[in-house]
Amino acid sequence: MDKDPLVYQYAIGKRKPYDYDYGNRQGNQNAGCPFCDVAHLENIFEKDEDRIWLKNKYPTLQDTDQTILIESSDHQGDISTYTREENQKLMKFALKCFHEMLNSKKYKSVLWYKNFGPKSDGSLTHPHMQIVGLDKKDGYQDVGEDNFKGFEVGKSGDVEMNLSSHPVQGYQEVNIITYHNQDLNTWADLIQKGTQYVRSVLSHGVDSYNLFFYPMNNGQGTCCKIIPRFYASPYFVGYKISQVDDSDTLKWEAARLKGFVTGGISLN
Template structure:
């Protein structure tokens, strides 16, 4: 497969019709939504009304009726239910067998690539692209902050990040989605409250399936490095800085 074969084609004519955060929020009114595929409690799985990608099936999960809700501030039982539901629908679309790969991810904040504040995740089926074909196991390994145990998912800081700087990996057995959800909540709260003295206001979540585990990669978002944009060279923090971040996270958990 050539690089061109991995390109996602974006349709700007559909994109310009999408509402922004300056408009009335379309996710706050159920009548404004696209085709609803499934509903469980406050969660809605629906087709994206503005499918901006060619050769892809774009869907959304509306996480909450609360416009300012977020993984970082949901109650523990709510974030566990959200992860359980989202991963189930991700697997459901995979099992249909209609797509080369299916992606589950979340954008949060102005630098994350998202266009609307209302909390939502995205599940996207790609007709011809294997989204994980170029990913290596080492992207999900790193400096262990919290080890995996019966009561906790593993949380590590990548020593070989995909894009660069700090990338946080949360790993848990497939049967312990609750641990994956609760640790991800702790990491996102740390990012928004403590990381870089609270100057981080955007992040992404990316979900992966690896043998008997699910992985959630949490990426704090700032302006992208020109070395990565121009040359695909990730910039990485010194190990000393990663040790500082580890200590800052552990200290934040004692509040």
């Protein structure tokens, strides 16, 4: 099994613009937001209204093909605050771009994820996702089917929502799965509800989260995993041992999440 780390190219990384204050992080904090300056964006692959997929100007990782998906022209926007229609369009566009790289067969694996907030390891506030082709690594080798199963929140046709009983990192991870990429509107709606729940209800609201997207069912389906970001447990940092809340707490959390979600979405 390949255990080699991805190699970060520091000489490129120190030129990156950033607007989160990480204290000693190297970079250009006064460069302004490059994603707001649409007129000067380069190497654009595709546009959909104000959603833009383009090559990452600062490819900091060796043996990768790094791309950026700008979600919106709203500098302070987020999945949790977009209109329902805007978020549905975003998720369909992003899934299309992801599949374009995935189906090209140019990479050993393709990763799609989103950083939000200061604890997510993001560098820019402007809402964006990243789709990255790995030339030599299987980015999914340490993620298994158990990581997508858990305490059911509810189902709607092809789409399922649950709280992970075997999280990748720890505690409360929300899985939203579409098994055949069919009802993408409901899938997108549940992702939006999940981010709203994480930001406003879970642990009285958290300021950071990540979204990770995984191809499932031989590429016919997709799981979106929402991971609220806290300071990581030393068990995970030092030993790669994830932790999870006890089953009674997760059942209670799943019921609470279902009550939050069904304010606008019908779940079985």
